[in-house]
């Protein structure tokens with residue numbers, strides 16, 4: 001039985017993760033952590049998640065539950081995640097990271113822990129998105145050098161703080177790598193005013209933020225006469241949460257290293 005703690009347990013993903021752990025026969029909910037000083041400290045995490053009392057009180061630090069868990073699941077914010085990663089490395093814990101929006105320095109810092117802790121880090125934990133990444137690689141190899149323009153379009157709820165989404169960036173990276181392009185050079189993240197005609201090698205990104213959209217991603221391959229669109233639509237956060245719990249059970253058996261969902265799913 002994998003003992004899982006959830007940090008950010010009162011958040012949108014945190015509450016969904018409580019549900020996902022409860023539904024998994026191979027995992028047990030060992031703890032939940034809220035922000036230091038939060039008025040929710042001490043609340044029952046089952047009640048926070050709308051499940052009724054589970055007998056697990058929300059802690060306001062990892063130190064308070066250090067002996068209770070084996071794997072931490074973290075869907076919070078970049079700086080918080082990096083501090084929790086350091087904690088896991090120092091205390092012999094494993095970690096599953098779903099947080100997005102890390103900048104290049106923060107990604108380098110995260111990479112520095114690859115030989116110190118077993119971690120799964122992925123911008124999207126759903127099986128469907130990770131299969132979509134394989135489809136995109138195939139499509140890019142077949143179409144990208146044949147005059148097809150590539151655009152990535154994503155839509156999320158009004159509360160999302162990072163843009164483009166981590167998934168959109170990953171999709172762009174997969175396509176760019178398949179074509180021997182570099183997103184730093186060919187990624188276009190803004191088009192305003194007299195920006196001129198499209199460079200054929202551009203990989204464009206467009207972002208929608210509205211209402212309660214859980215997460216939608218489309219990669220368009222368009223040329224004169226036709227276009228292909230590969231789309232994934234998430235309709236429930238449970239798809240991400242189930243993937244994260246699967247990753248937690250998987251990483252519980254692994255040695256130090258940075259792994260992705262393709263490793264977890266065997267894709």
Ligand SMILES: NC(=O)C1=CN([C@@H]2O[C@H](COP(=O)(O)OP(=O)(O)OC[C@H]3O[C@@H](n4cnc5c(N)ncnc54)[C@H](OP(=O)(O)O)[C@@H]3O)[C@@H](O)[C@H]2O)C=CC1
Pocket residue numbers: 007008009010011012013014033034035036038075076077080097098099100101122123124125126162166240
């Ligand atoms: N990889 C994937 O499959 C997915 C990734 N995500 C990513 O997960 C992240 C979180 O998303 P979401 O759940 O919607 O965001 P929320 O804002 O709903 O949740 C984040 C939670 O973290 C809490 N938090 C902040 N600081 C701390 C701290 N120091 N200690 C403990 N908890 C803390 C926040 O508390 P407070 O509100 O009090 O600040 C909040 O409850 C985002 O980066 C998002 O992009 C989301 C879905 C899927």
Ligand SMILES: O=C(O)C1=N[C@H](C(=O)O)C[C@H](O)C1
Pocket residue numbers: 100123124156160164165166167168214215216
């Ligand atoms: O913030 C979200 O909600 C989501 N974030 C992830 C991302 O940035 O790709 C994954 C998912 O699309 C939901």
